[in-house]
Amino acid sequence: MSGTKTSQKGQKRLGSVFVNGVLVLICLVWLIPTIGVFITSFRNSEDIYSSGWWTVFPHRGWVKVEEIRVPESIDVDQPFEVAGVTADFSTLRQGIVTPDGRKITWIGNKRSRLVIVEEKRWVGFSARLTLDNYRDTLSGES
Amino acid sequence: MQNQPRLSAGDQILNWLTTGVGRLLASIFVPLVTFLVLWRGFIFLRDSNAPQFIIVVVAIVWGVGGVALLYGVSNWLVEKLSGEWVRRLQPFIFIGPAIAILFWYLFLPTIRTLILSFQDGLGRNFVGIENYIFAFTDRVMLEAFRNNLLWMVLGTGFSVGxxxxxxxxxxxxxxxxVYKAIIFMPMAxxxxxxxxxxxxxxxxxxxxxxIQxxxxxxxxxxxxxxxAQPWLLLPPINNLFLIVIMVWLQTGYAMVILSSAIKGIPSELLEAARVDGANEFQVFFQIMVPTIQSTLLTVTTTIVIFSLKLFDIVRVMTGGNYGTNVIANEFYLQQFTYNHSGRASAIAIVLLIAVIPVMIYNLRQFRKRRAF
Structure with missing residues (x-):
């Protein structure tokens, strides 16, 4: 008798966990779009269009660690070696991720001769948030 | 009558006013004065160069006082009549303004729209049912009808569900x-x-x-x-993404009304079902749903009407391009972008006729629930 009672209780608790779980899930889906626009309201317009609003939270992102000038003597029409990888121009423009976790990307066109090396690091602790949008809106500036 | 007061000059005038010729004169004079006062107020508000503050004060006094004055004078006039006529006419003084407003703002525009829908784009010549042929056969309109059907079925279904x-x-x-507040929040x-x-x-x-x-x-x-996909540019699935927005907004409304109905179910009923061995799904489908059926229907029809005349989401998100057009948006385009008042009016009439049956059903449901 007491055994069935406990099992019923357990079942009830399981049910309540399930119910709360479903509701929390739905509520999260309901809240996230609004949270997004709320966070966006504290960002610079430049940032808004260059990265998602969720990047204000700490996360592992690519951070530039090195800039390399490719010497004029290297022919970029052929596969060439830079920062330890050998690849042709178009692959380098897309960015190459090396096995040791670096990302090597050619910036700009062939004449720019600029290559950057990035590494995954924790970023977002010093999010650039601003009240400018609110100040401008309330004071009527554009 | 033992305490009859001495007649003062004022009472004498009042006496004279309420008898015979005086009565007749007064009932002509008072409305005339009222009309003159209101007319002078109107002229002042139209032409005056007085400081803004004074104009605002005059407008408020004129507007509010004018309504009170009109009511007072007409009521006074009617009460001068014999008892039977008072009974007959007095109701109209109370509902008269409402009827006048309904007539002026609802009935007349509907009739005007109906007439315009049989005329050409500039509303000059009659063109028969040409606009209706457009409304029912044009590719753009057929797409709008299809999308509205999608909105109606999926939008309403998901919101209510x-x-x-x-x-x-x-x-x-x-x-x-907490949960209900979060879900209801988008309604604001x-x-x-x-x-x-x-x-x-x-x-x-x-x-x-x-590119990030x-x-x-x-x-x-x-x-x-x-x-990455351009979600809003992919027909026909982009309609679903727009419908999600409406569901996000409208679920809160369905939830609060249904929640109050569920709380109204007698707890003995649910307990009895559980004692008889019904599981939760049986309780839900065989006890709860039939009990709140009328509320369910009211909520559904309200959201159906809502989805039929949906406009803002489509206008803001895609402007009706990429296969997401809806009837209300096409109406807007015809009227304000293409300046074709004939077609726009025909679409408006079609939309009105489409909504009317649902509306009637909805009102019946409301009346059943004694909502008004």
Whole structure:
């Protein structure tokens, strides 16, 4: 008798966990779009269009660690070696991720001769948030 | 009568006013004065160069006082009549303004729209049913009808279904108020505001080197190893993405009304069912749903009407392009972009006729529930 009672209780608790779980899930889906626009309201317009609003939270992102000038003597029409990888121009423009976790990307066109090396690091602790949008809106500036 | 007061000069005038010729003169004179006062006020408000503050004060006094004056004078006039006529006419003094407003703002525009719908784009010549042929056969309109059907079925279905699910589930938790507040919150957001909010979900930045997706949906898809998609440019699935916005906004409404209906179910009924061995699903489908059926129908028809005349979301998100056009948006385009009042009016009439049956049904349901 007491055994069935406990099992019923357990079942009830399981049910309540399930119910709360479903509701929390739905509520999260309901809240996230609004949270997004709320966070966006504290960002610079430049940032808004260059990265998602969720990047204000700490996360592992690519951070530039090195800039390399490719010497004029290297022919970029052929596969060439830079920062330890050998690849042709178009692959380098897309960015190459090396096995040791670096990302090597050619910036700009062939004449720019600029290559950057990035590494995954924790970023977002010093999010650039601003009240400018609110100040401008309330004071009527554009 | 033992305490008869001495007649003062004022009473004498009043006596004279309420008898015979005086009565007749007064009932002509008083409305005339009223009309003159109101007319002078109107002329003053139209032509005056007085400081803004004075104009505002005069406008308020003129507007509010004018209504009171009109009511007072007409009521006074009617009460001068014999008892039977007072009984006959007095109701009209009370509902008269409402009827006048209904006539002027609702009935006349409808008739005007009906006439315009049989005329050409500039409303000069009659063209027969040409506009209606457009409204029912044009490719653009057929697409709009199809999309409205999608909105009606999917939008209403998901709003009511999710609202019911949340109402039933939230009824069993101690945090009911928190959940319901969160789901209800979007109801406070305007449709245009919702458009801005959801742009940050569906945003698509295009392809290229170094481009970061700023849309949440694309970020999730990329995170799962997929490829960024221009969600709002992909017919016919973009309609579904727009419908999601309406569901997001309207579920709260369905939820609160259904929740109150669920709380109104007698608890003995549910207990009896559980004692008889019904499981939760049986309780839900065979006890709860039939009991709240009339509320369910009212909510459904309200949201159906809502989805039929839906406009803002489509206007803000896609402007009706890429196969997302709806009837109300096409009406807007015809009237304000193409300046074709004939076609616009025909679409408006079609929309009106489409909504009327649902409306009548809805009002019947409301009356059954004694909502008014």
């Amino acid at each position: 999710l609202g019911l699910l949340i109402a039933v589930l939230a009824d069993r938790t101690p945090f009911e108020k 957001i305007s449709f245009v505001g919702a458009g801005v909010i959801w742009k940050f979900v569906y945003a698509y930045r295009g392809e290229g080197v170094g 997706e700023i849309g949440l949906l694309n970020a999730i898809v990329i995170g799962l190893g997929g490829k």
